[in-house]
Amino acid sequence: MDKTLQNQLSPLRDRIDAIDKQILDLLNQRAQAALDVGKVKHAFDADGAVLKPEREANIVRSLQAGNGGPFPSPAIDAVWTQIISACRGLESTMxxxxxxxxxxxxxxxxxxxxxxxxxxxxxxxxxxxxxxxxxxxxxxxxxxxxxxxxxxxxxxxxxxxxxxxxxxxxxxxxxHHCLMTQSGTMQGIKRVMAHPQALAQCQAWLSRHYPNLARDAASSNAEAARIAAEDPTVAAIAGSMAAQAWGLELVAQGIQDDAQNxxxxxxVGAIETLPSGHDKTSVIMAVPNRAGAVYEMLAPLADNGVSMTRLESRPARTGQWEYYFYVDLLGHRNDPAVATALAQLKKKAAFFKELGSYPIQ
Incomplete structure (x- = not known):
């Protein structure tokens, strides 16, 4: 390395090393504080949950809001998720x-x-x-x-x-779906395996490039990768993480038909999540089989100013053309407007189930 360049880089690298040591010291202080919090919680509730989704979400949001850069705000989520996970793990392994x-x-x-x-x-x-x-x-x-x-x-x-x-x-x-095989080529390949959804997400690409290969469903993309690792005639569709896990070579990357896939x-778990200030509530409802029933079901949302972000229907399997509706709402079940709307929905619906409130990612 050029001596002049080395002279300029050396003090900067020394500074980075010193900062890293400070970061490690602060991480150990944070870990100890987390352990102290755990002791206080267990003193009051021996079976208290270690996981607090609303608290963890607020930590990340607060740091992102106060970030002045140049450290990228999206990276705060990834970094602090690992910090929080490590501190949580000191208290109890989840x-x-x-x-x-x-x-x-x-x-x-x-x-x-x-x-x-x-x-x-x-x-x-x-x-x-x-x-x-x-x-x-x-x-x-x-x-x-x-x-x-x-x-x-x-x-x-x-x-x-x-x-x-x-x-x-x-x-x-x-x-991002990848096509992978043992050799990294399609020589000798007789079939492509993946989860049915992955096969559907890549069907146009497969039809263009390998229209004559059989397409077989697997229980998961990772299971398809495991099978391909044992069978040289199988190509799997999975993520690059699966290729690394099973020692496969990539034939093609980004083969999903929709680039924004x-x-x-x-x-899911047994705990109730408290409000974080930016939440979503998911419910399941069914309505009587009569004209205008769905409109009447959704009226409490509009009446109380509650926004709906998703509405999905699923057959009730009664043979009567009845449906369950899966609905996502903005807000926590404890928010006054949401609580009022949910109470009114319960009265109107033939079936009603709250799936939970949780922080929006």
Missing amino acids: TVAYLGPQGSFSEQAALEHFGNSVEKLRCDSFDEVFRAVEAGQAQVGMVPVENSTEGAVNRTLDLLLNSSLKVLGERSLSI RTRFLA
Whole structure:
């Protein structure tokens, strides 16, 4: 390296090293403060929840609001999620259930949302995720609920209807699908495997490039990657994280038909989330099968100035052409306007279930 350049870089690097040591010292001070908070909480409630979604959301939002740069505000979420996760883990290890195997988008969503200082419980199906949390094998679960290209994940909607678990958070991921094989080429490949939603999200690309290859469904994209790692005739569609996890080589990247392809995940658990100041409430409703019933059902929202951000219908499977409506509202269930609207909705609906209030990502 040029001596003049070295002379200019050396003091700057020394400064960075000194700052890093200060950051580490402050992180240890923060960790100790978190432990002290835990001691106080357990003195009053031995079974008190370690996870506080509203508190964690407010920490990140406050730091982003006060950020003067040049450190990018979006990176604050990623950095402090890991800091909070590490401090939370000192108090008690939290187990997170999600659809596996290793390298799934569900795993990515879980780690982005809860941080890496958690125990991972990989499940074979969405049903198992819910069962694991309900049985206490995991404190929280992470499941996909909708995709910007293919719409609702119906099995998740059905499980939310029948489970006692509450929604306590959300995480939206940009979904970038990759085609991967053992060799990094398509030589000898006879079929492409992926979750049915992923196959649908990439169908135009596959039809253009490999129209003659069979397309087979797998329980998850990561499971398709696992199979491809064992079978040289299989190409898998999954995220780059799955390729790394299973030792596969990428044939093509970004093969999803929609460049803006995103999937929204919900965190579920048994705890009730308190207001954070910027929240969403999810409910399920059904209405009597008569003219104008849906309009009447939604009237309390307009009357109380409550905004609806999502309305999804799902057949009630009664054979009578009846539907459940999955509705997302802006605001927390404890907010006066939302509380009034929900009380009125309960009176009007033939069926009503609150899924939970939680911080908006």
